[in-house]
Amino acid sequence: MAIETLVLGAGQEVGKSCVVVNINGKRIMFDCGMHMGYTDHRRFPDFSLISPSGNFNDALSCIIITHFHLDHVGALVYFTEVCGYRGPVYMTYPTKALSPLMLEDFRKMVDRRGEEEQFTSEHIAECMKKVIAVDLKQTVQVDEDLQIRAYYAGHVIGAAMFYVKVGDAEMVYTGDYNMTPDRHLGAAQIDRLRLDLLITESTYATTIRDSKYAREREFLKAVHKCVSGGGKVLIPTFALGRAQELCILLDDYWERMNLKVPIYFSSGLTIQANMYYKMLISWTSQKIKDTYSTHSAFDFKNVHKFDKSIIDAPGPCVLFATPGMIRGGLSLEVFKHWAPSEKNLVTLPGYCVVGTVGHKLTSGKPTKIDTDPDTQIDVRCQIHQLAFSPHTDSKGIMDLVKFLSPKHVMLVHGEKPKMASLKERIHSELGIPCYTPANNETVSIPSTHYVNAEASDTFIRNCLNPNFTFQKCNSVDTCNSTLIDRNLTPELQVEDERVVDGVLVMENNKKAKIVQRDELLLMLDEKKHEV
């Protein structure tokens, strides 16, 4: 018995996560993402590797989407509506609620840029109808043999790690996760499981992060300093996730410091997203959950809707503008207006992809930036980079691997050299074989298999008898050791090893049965022969 893993995306890279696992005859696709760095065929995973004939319904048992980021869900609409996959798709409630927003936002952006459209709004709606929403920890029986279960992953609202069991083979695919809680989400949580395979993300395979508290304070100080000097703060973010986290942080700070400077949300999308967040409070952090009835954390008191007419209005303000990384749209437009003044501040939360204005700002200290061939902008404003990330760091990955102690580990969603070093650590420190396949590669690992048998009552009862062994520790040894040591090793050690001794009987055309020795004679109709 084996588990075969075909990596279609996010193999030794970040982007278009897509892994197809063949586990005891069931084929499951984990995530169906798109690569934001490409606009050609490399944007989507190479689905033809799943089924050369294009018959995906027979080739796949189900699709599981871990969270609403486009590099995890972006190709789903294309796959179901254009490639014609009709089977079940599973995701958590928040992912089902928020994915269409992300997909629609992306579609509009493609539209604006005049690129070829891969799917339409109707496609998105049709695709979402096929999605089955699941709750955390719910054991979903996809078919008679295939069980899936979602576990809380932090990262973004609704993000989940998925456990899959087919027969005796068990595995977990993490998606993206965060092992430390943030302002609005809790930390990833999973049961201790007996896994054959763990497929984990490894974005920060070699980074170890310090406390978030200091970084938050630094951010607030920078923002406060800017607005008290009459400056404007631009925070380019995506509509979902980081925007809510930072807004909770700012709104709270505004309350405490009694600040009256307006905070704006640029897009209707963010305001719409807040509606969803309010209903999905049970997926946020414990602190937010506890206060839902008195004050919903997503009812921001100091936040207003932004109107383009006030870009050049005098006075300080804070603006959350989409899209992130100053890739275009309003965030770029506002940037053009605000960047030339040294009073203003641009705060860049998180990772910026090469080629974006955001990336240029974070690499070196440019004074001039070309946004397009005809425009050059003087950059005199302050730049503050926020080292917030909703991904786990390497310690978190190691902790998870150690906690789950699977028989095999596979790394995806990371950079090749960093993955190699983490792979080495997992192998040497934890003694677990680890794989880092590239895109379109297949890895096969053996899986657990149990032989079923029936056990008689007498046998089970016999096994449940305690089998204590007592061991006296040598008191001479402990005399020399320190007091603490002595407390740790009691003089009398008791072991309860329940090792089973029985007889397995296989009769022709019957199920294997386990019996206790006395029962065997009855079955064989023989008499005992003592020696």
Added chain:
Amino acid sequence: MKFTCLSKDLSGLMAFSPIPTSLDALLFEESNNNEKRHKIEDLLDAKSLIFAEPWYKTVNNLHLWNASLIDVILISSPMGIMGLPFLTRRKGLSAKIYVTEASARLGQLMMEDLVSMHAEFRQFYGPEESNFPPWLRQEELEILPSVLKDILLGKDGVESGGWTPMYSAADVKDCILKIDTVNYAQEVCYNGTLVIKAFSCGVEIGSCNWILDGPKGDIAYLSSSCFFSAHTMTFDYRSLQGTSSLIYSDFSSLSDAQDIEDGDNNSDPTSDTLLPLSFQDMDESSLNSDENLEEKEKLVFICSCAIECVKDGGSVLIPINRLGTILQLLEEMTTSLEASAMEVPIYIISSVAEELLALLNIIPEWLCKQRQERLFAGEPLFAHVKLQKEKKIHVVPNIHSHQLLMNWQEPCIVFCPHWSLRIGPVVHLLRRWCGDPKSLLILEDIVNPELALLPFKPVAMKVLQCLFPSGIGLQKVQPLLKTLQPKTVMFPEDLRLKTSFSCEKSFSVSYYTEAEPLKVSCQKDSSELKIAADLASQFYWKTFKKEGINVTRLKGNLLMENGRHHLLLDNNKKTSESNSSLVRCGLADYNKLLPALSEMGINASIEIVKDDVESQNVCLVHTKEPYKALIEIGNTSTVITTADANVASILYKAIDNILDGV
């Protein structure tokens, strides 16, 4: 496994008088001082009610149970949790308590509300003087009217042990800390041996049926279930399919049958019993839409009555009973008001209303498909969110809150607890409006409205009674069971006469009654055991010529996980040392023994002796060279006699080899 049902309800409250008003205070004084109260059969008036701080009825003789012997407690609905603090406040309870997350949160609010309403009594009557309330004394019980006596003592007159004083807010908090919450279809494992799962049953938000899966088979516990719901997740009967035993615990049809007022909506029940269909054969959508339509019609009717009433200048009072009904009524009422262009304020008065309404909007995972669609569309799950914002409904904690007094306007529509009409804001409002023939009281599903309204007599206000289906319904029992395909069904004795199973049924039925254990044998006499493949590959098989049986010795670590036994490879050298056969059988054939011995260089001679006692042949084998020993071979035993232990072990091995050993 032993099952005990801990069902309890609050209808016992009816035996008590609501808090006396200043007018009634006289009455109360009177009833207390009047030493010469006599039993006046069938003459029930407000004075006959008990004027004391109410106690609550739980399972009979709960106090006699040894709490520490309970292993697991399963709570199936938000209502079902309300008696739990009576148990958790007792010492020694260490049971695992499983409740769905939604039931726990709703139940907590309901308990907190009950405690705060009850506090009014405590304020009025002061602290209790003794541990035993005077109204439970035999002489007091004797003079009670029979209706009240039935409530206090039960129909058989033995239930006085079920009464217990109210729990405190601290008890509720403590109770909530002791429970483990689960989601629908989440597997929790008790003690490694029992896997427990909850599945939606469609009655209330968070209410559920259970499946218990152990190594010896599985059991489904079917509580009140509803095929259609406009608020909570629908009855997930598919997940209950194929369990070996099923405990049927939907008692709703008990009262159902009495209320088949109009036979037109139900087809002749006997025709159904003759032809038990399974749901696969039925058109499911039509099955559900019937109930849907009926419920909708009732709601519309109630709202039209209410609107008539406010048009006339009267007020409408709706005691809160089942949450689902109230939510739908609230939505229907506001749409009807809007349609008729009426500006009438709606008040919701309850200490927990605000929190409850906020909670309802954040639990999409527990709601029906239509409500979940609202989440995906980005709209609030219930209409009350918008209504509250528009100030069309006013939510206040109690009747004398400032906010209510400032906004109070009559006529109005008020939703408030408690449906027993004995505690909560409803008592005060009922006193205000009971004499007004223009006002309207809407009672849902009350067994004895006469008794309920007793303290407010004479009642001039209009009373509308309604009943919403809340269970499986007798006609659907057969097709449901046919679909679920259990092997054994345990049915309540009370329903024995109401259900007749056709002879072609595929399951056996037994009936249970309260407080009487029913023994049901388990389906399997052996348990499943899974052997790890690496261990199985090390097996050394031995074939017995007779019967074609293959046998192998088994050794490994036994592990109990998720209700299944596993046998894993034991890597510990210490325990795998002893290698001698466990058991041998067959005959020690001396014709084989001699060549075997001579191969080892041992010379032996045979002597056959007749055993007089057992009249069988015993074979004596004498060995001389190089060792001296005597081997006595019988039919069932072989004895080796020698002076040297080493010799014995050598001979032992030789014999072992010719026997069939495992």
